[in-house]
Amino acid sequence: MKPVGPIPSGYATVDGELAIGGRTARALVAEAGGTPLFVYSRAHLDARMAELRAALPARVGVNYAVKANPHPAVIAHMAPLVDGFDIASAGELRLCEAAGIDAGRISFAGPGKRDAELEAAIAAGVTLNCESEGEGARALAIGERLGIAPRIAVRVNPSFAMTGSGMKMGGGPKQFGVDAERVPALARHLIAHGAEWRGLHIFTGSQTLSAEAIIEAQANVLNLATELAEAIGGPLPKLNMGGGLGIPYFPGDTPVDLAKVGAALAERVADLPEVLAGTELCMELGRYLVGEAGVYLCRVIDRKESHGTTFLVTDGGLHHQLAASGNFGTVVRRNYPSAIATRYGAQGEEEVNIVGCLCTPLDRLADNALMPRAEVGDLVAVFCAGAYGATASPSAFLGHGPAAEILV
């Protein structure tokens, strides 16, 4: 028997079924026209933002990293809730523009920005988080050609990473940003050549559950920003401190102690050095804002036995839930939080393997999991599906097509 991960709070039982936004899983599937289906919960998005605003000092803004979930309805819902949007491509810029988000609230990071992407961003007035000297030169040249002063921040490759983070974004050689020691020269060069100086972006890691690690990383980021701002000379307009706050996916994971992170940050920002006194501060969060707000629903198509093992074969799978299948940035597969949505809250009574419909042994949603007995037609829920689900999965694989997505 292998445990499943912890189900996020805020999901209710109605008539013995999982309910999201007050509606049962079956009702949601009927409304969406079938399975597989991603359901994103407005109430969860709102609650998470309220928690964050309550915990963080007012001085620190919150940006949404669109790549976590670029569904148009999610972007539109986040628009009035967050201070800014971080994009990773011209495609994401188009999604933000379609949602009516002012380009002045958008910044664009990514190590491989094409000229056409730089041009679209500069023309729109988006801030570029410049990833290298070469990209800086290209941005200046495009700005000159367009007759627009490009808004540019520099993304820093810090010499430290967030300890214990699921994905380290700093420390040692990286394709992201500019090594810290070269940042002042690059920043001065950009300013001298007509860029509108927008400050620094320092991202140190992601998916960390340890408040201590986040506090330490934020202290390091503020120290580094101070040093760099002093070396650049002059006040820093903005500092994107990165994100890093994780969500519990696996057995034993516990939520970040947000109050602790917020208190430490409040203490720190109450006592900023002169060079950061007027700096606009923000955190950039993706998964933390939307991950727990999403549930992936799929239907049991077959219930079969093989050599004493029960398989629930669903119409979902890794083509929508690559990370949950254990095939994306994971070494040892563990079970995401999951449940039989149509028998929600019922006692576990049998050990089952919940698999997808793809013809590959990689397509697993839950291994050796204790579940109430499910029959063909029952719905399976995989939680923590709000971030890096639909778009971070190979939806064209085997020709089943993408899942539907709704915001409720």
Place this chain on the structure above:
Amino acid sequence: MKPVGPIPSGYATVDGELAIGGRTARALVAEAGGTPLFVYSRAHLDARMAELRAALPARVGVNYAVKANPHPAVIAHMAPLVDGFDIASAGELRLCEAAGIDAGRISFAGPGKRDAELEAAIAAGVTLNCESEGEGARALAIGERLGIAPRIAVRVNPSFAMTGSGMKMGGGPKQFGVDAERVPALARHLIAHGAEWRGLHIFTGSQTLSAEAIIEAQANVLNLATELAEAIGGPLPKLNMGGGLGIPYFPGDTPVDLAKVGAALAERVADLPEVLAGTELCMELGRYLVGEAGVYLCRVIDRKESHGTTFLVTDGGLHHQLAASGNFGTVVRRNYPSAIATRYGAQGEEEVNIVGCLCTPLDRLADNALMPRAEVGDLVAVFCAGAYGATASPSAFLGHGPAAEILV
């Protein structure tokens, strides 16, 4: 320094550039309208099929597993070359129908076939590789409703797997097929209830480079098919023996000794037991037919240094080449065969990390690889990109969109 995998044979140098189908990488990119681009080579597809036909006994047909590469031009090219097509979804059925492939040549495997998919397949006259008793019952019911005798084979979960295969598809509890000991009863039930009996499908593994392992698996498959056919009673119309032939991806990998596989199979099929005397035999191959025929081309967008390491940042990445990035079914990342396409055949002179454009450290195409010096604008080639590339990757991730694909 980490070596890259072996570049498949048949790729030439023209004017110092990689040439595919006699045209240089730059010319192909210009024709396709830009990078990233998958180029599939007719000459490679033809050569591989010719090798197979020469090596295999005439008695054994070759089916193409569409999931390996469902690009419409590739399906159309394979149509006259192979004997049959194996599909894994109604989506793949539509692609085969669009290519004008007769449904009588198509079989449909997959553990999670929805009712609508069963219905589409039965209505078209496709052979279902039945994965369970439950699926068999659904197929019979749908056939009855449509007034069509469904063509059904049974997919067997054998008690053995192919030794040394990259992905085991048999042995122990599996979501695929029906445990061998239950197959005779199911087959007799299907026949008794009006199915058009199409025989057995026994898939034991994939991506094996050892001729001995393949020969052993094929012997086991033929023995098992004999036993099952005798237990079912009556001649077996067809036997899909599965595939399993791998291609070299990584340093040290060597091609399958096809002549040896073919010779062993010829010997075996010359001496088949009575119950298989009239059986139509085929192998089902996907990766082996198309994998080495594909090259993924992307462009160097930035060349940057970080703490003494050189990064070539491209406009491609794991959103098109998930397996090459080491994030799909892989535990230890190794380098796929790759090269600087615009300096093809030039001497290696520096160690570089070739990365994609996505904002994640998972997005790597080659680590610490010895390459000729490349500049911004050069093209990078990743080989062995013909199978499980475009569709087996999360093309919507970060909003860059899918790569172009051409057959030349």
